[in-house]
Amino acid sequence: MTERPYWIAAGTVGWGAIVVWKAAELPQFDQYAHVGPGFLPSAVGFALILLGLILALQIYQGVPFEEQGAEDVSEDHKVNYMALALATAACALPMLTMKPLGFVVTCTGCFVLVAAAFKSRRWLLDLVIGFAFSLLCWWLFRKLGVQLGGLLPMMGV
């Protein structure tokens, strides 16, 4: 069975359309440089739409999509949707918790979620290691001068 991921082509055309739409609000040409701020975005947007259509045509013709190889990837590339969901949750978590709960708590959560996605079953140990590692990172990088926010912003620390 050939997979036909038309949604990728649709996504490409869609993003191209958004770029064209936003670029249309800008002047395409100007007096001095002859090419205005809107010119390149418009060109990029139209090219994206065109390539999206070509991709759709290729998908229609049954072009194969081979997954990229990577280390630690199983031979048969079998997808574990539970693990994917857990890892995705780990990536989404910072959007919710970074502002109110701060770096350390957020990272501990991410750590536990990713560890779970990689089939670790020792939740408590993961929690402890995650917390210790996050705290160490927070402290170390703050020493090095990276701004990572407070320890617990909600409590004003």
Add this chain to the structure above:
Amino acid sequence: MDAFTGLMHGFSVALQPHNLMWAFVGTFLGTAIGVLPGIGPALTIALLLPVTVYIEPTAAFIMFAGIFYGAMYGGSTTSILLNTPGESGSMMTALEGNKMARQGRGAAALCTAAIGSFVAGTIGTLGITFLAPPIAELAFIFKPQDYFALMLLAFLSVSVVMGTSKVRGFISLLIGLSFGVVGIDKQTGLQRLTFGVPDLMDGVEMTVVLVSLFAVGETLYVASRFGLQKPNLNPLAGGIWMTREDWKRSWKPWLRGTLFGFPIGALPAGGSEIPTFLSYTVERKLTKHPEEFGHGAIEGVAGPEAANNASAAGVLVPLLTLGLPTSATAAILLAAFQNYGLQPGPLLFINSADLVWGLIASLYVGNLMLLILNLPLAGLWVRLLFIPRPYLYAGILIFSLVGIWGVSTSWVDLAMMFGVGLLGYVMRVYDFPIAPVLIGLILGPMAEVQMRRALAVGQGDPMVFVSTPLSAVLIAMAALILVVPALMQWHRSRKIDMPDETAGV
């Protein structure tokens, strides 16, 4: 300053104790990440960018150079001992090197890889030393249209060479270009594609995109398809170091590999895949022991490994002299220069002679350090692979958060991390090349500036883009890159079609 005095001055910078320390940190880190899966040189440098704001530029770039070279060494160690090439340039090494290790000749394979890398790295660095200044001189007479043509060529060749499909390569590039135009237009002060979000006015942060694409995308991808092959270490014990015979069979492939690697690495979109592959093919043709190929021929390790390291050196030539990145790692190095308010290019050699020559001299020093770090300690490095995967990938995500949150503690960056991370996942599943996104993102705005400058000089006449000999040649080459593969494909498909018809299938 001519090359020789420049280099001597460079050594006086690079051999200062604290710079030596940074070179050591860089080579150490570089080897480690070369061994570890899921993390490469581009990602490491991106993650270190926020830290380096507080280190002086010379020290930072000495460390980055160590990471850049070190990752190549680390990659060869794992591909020989475990048959897991950490990056694409080590694929050919894994082919023969692992077979050698299985026959108990792992030590000799590691040895020829490390010494070959050292030879190639040193010759490559010599190449940078003596080629970079004249090219930088030449770049002074470059006009905006020349730069524009050069960047156009880089865009096209990056998209065509990397990955399996041209259409997908161009989509990657254009996604990068569309990210690149976000922010305030420097010439008119108008906002472009910011969607009214104030955080986007400064543009899309390179670090955020790179970390999301590489680290977050990779974590999602590996998590969903996780299957750990237990690393089975090929015993190093009992291995014999290189014999006289091995030396005799290795030195020519080292030199030939360097000869392929350096020039191809220096070309736009040269990369390391093509020279390593070329070197392997050539060694296979030239060898006196063709029967050994596929069963652990030492030439098949020596040549590609040298080509790999020489190409890494080659990549630095266009980066330092023209400000033209030709790989993901070079793109992030360029971003690092820009973070310091430095613009690689001809002026860098004059305004920041300390930095450039210190960097070049530290490449020699780093190479020597890597040889010492890697030859006797290869067995130790491989132990890194026994880090439990849940903790390794969880740790990578936390470092990513340090890198992304540390840029400007902006919520928009976290949202971008999520969105671009998912994009990175999809790109891996459907085989879109990732480097063109980064090249588009960083080179796009630069190309636009040159395009507008050229048009301003040419008073709006588009013929200005082919008005100098160099720009005309480069544009013609760009056109060929587009047309020739298409023609060849058309030709080939006709050839394949015809027998099909006669056979009546």
